[in-house]
Amino acid sequence: MSQLSTAALAQVADYFKVLSELSRLQVLCALKSGSKNVSEVMEITGLGQANVSKHLKILAQAGIVLRHPKGVSAYYTIADPLIFDLCELVCSRLETRLQEQSQQLQQLDMLRQP
Amino acid sequence: MSQLSTAALAQVADYFKVLSELSRLQVLCALKSGSKNVSEVMEITGLGQANVSKHLKILAQAGIVLRHPKGVSAYYTIADPLIFDLCELVCSRLETRLQEQSQQLQQLDMLRQP
DNA sequence: CTATAATACTACTATATAGTAATATAATTA
DNA sequence: TAATTATATTACTATATAGTAGTATTATAG
Numbered sequence: 001m002s003q004l005s006t007a008a009l010a011q012v013a014d015y016f017k018v019l020s021e022l023s024r025l026q027v028l029c030a031l032k033s034g035s036k037n038v039s040e041v042m043e044i045t046g047l048g049q050a051n052v053s054k055h056l057k058i059l060a061q062a063g064i065v066l067r068h069p070k071g072v073s074a075y076y077t078i079a080d081p082l083i084f085d086l087c088e089l090v091c092s093r094l095e096t097r098l099q100e101q102s103q104q105l106q107q108l109d110m111l112r113q114p
Numbered sequence: 115m116s117q118l119s120t121a122a123l124a125q126v127a128d129y130f131k132v133l134s135e136l137s138r139l140q141v142l143c144a145l146k147s148g149s150k151n152v153s154e155v156m157e158i159t160g161l162g163q164a165n166v167s168k169h170l171k172i173l174a175q176a177g178i179v180l181r182h183p184k185g186v187s188a189y190y191t192i193a194d195p196l197i198f199d200l201c202e203l204v205c206s207r208l209e210t211r212l213q214e215q216s217q218q219l220q221q222l223d224m225l226r227q228p
Numbered sequence: 229c230t231a232t233a234a235t236a237c238t239a240c241t242a243t244a245t246a247g248t249a250a251t252a253t254a255a256t257t258a
Numbered sequence: 259t260a261a262t263t264a265t266a267t268t269a270c271t272a273t274a275t276a277g278t279a280g281t282a283t284t285a286t287a288g
Binding site: 021023047048049050051054055069071072073 | 279280
Binding site: 008012014026029082085 | 124194
């Protein structure tokens with residue numbers, strides 16, 4: 001990573017920025033089980049129409065989802081399953097950290113009653 | 115990922131948010147080769163002192179770096195090498211995407227002179 | 229062609245935060 | 259103790275963007 005140029009690093013940062021919003025992760029979760037149109041994503045996530053459209057556009061521009069119009073509606077599909085690997089990595093890391101913190105609290109507790 | 119609760123998903127989003135800033139990735143790059151103090155990170159990255167301190171604090175709170183004071187200065191170390199794996203994954207994905215776009219442009223070019 | 233339904237876009241507000249200057253804090257040295 | 263050095267904190271400005279209401283666009287049905 002240290003050999004990455006500033007420009008490349010900026011692109012990596014931008015990619016993470018796309019994934020750094022709860023609503024967008026919820027949209028991605030909604031798409032995980034398969035292609036969905038905007039209305040379906042709205043139902044699943046509870047987000048507003050304009051908001052879902054905007055987030056899907058951002059995800060499409062980042063190459064994370066693909067848009068394929070069908071009739072009057074627009075279906076979106078996960079184009080980049082990598083994101084789920086990323087999320088799982090982060091998730092397991094967060095779990096590990098919580099366990100460590102929990103153990104530290106236990107050790108502090110032990111010290112109170114020697 | 116679809117089975118993740120909203121709360122867990124929010125934590126994942128927060129983790130990505132920490133990594134979604136160019137300056138913070140630069141700070142992490144500076145630390146990749148080993149423990150550094152704030153002044154050293156300032157020199158390597160060219161960022162201001164208050165700014166570096168702030169970013170390091172954010173990284174420490176996220177459990178990505180560790181702080182260990184030594185005398186009058188504070189040294190920081192990568193605590194979570196996972197971030198470099200994440201960055202490499204994203205980076206290779208971005209490269210793949212650029213190649214695809216390049217190929218599409220070439221195909222368009224072919225069509226101009228049949 | 230008109231009406232309807234689904235999606236996209238525009239303009240706006242509210243909020244979060246990166247960067248910075250000034251200051252505070254803490255450790256070392258004279 | 260006073261001066262110095264390194265880091266942290268505070269207060270502020272500027273900028274980016276999430277969410278939303280209203281509107282525009284596009285495709286289908288009648």
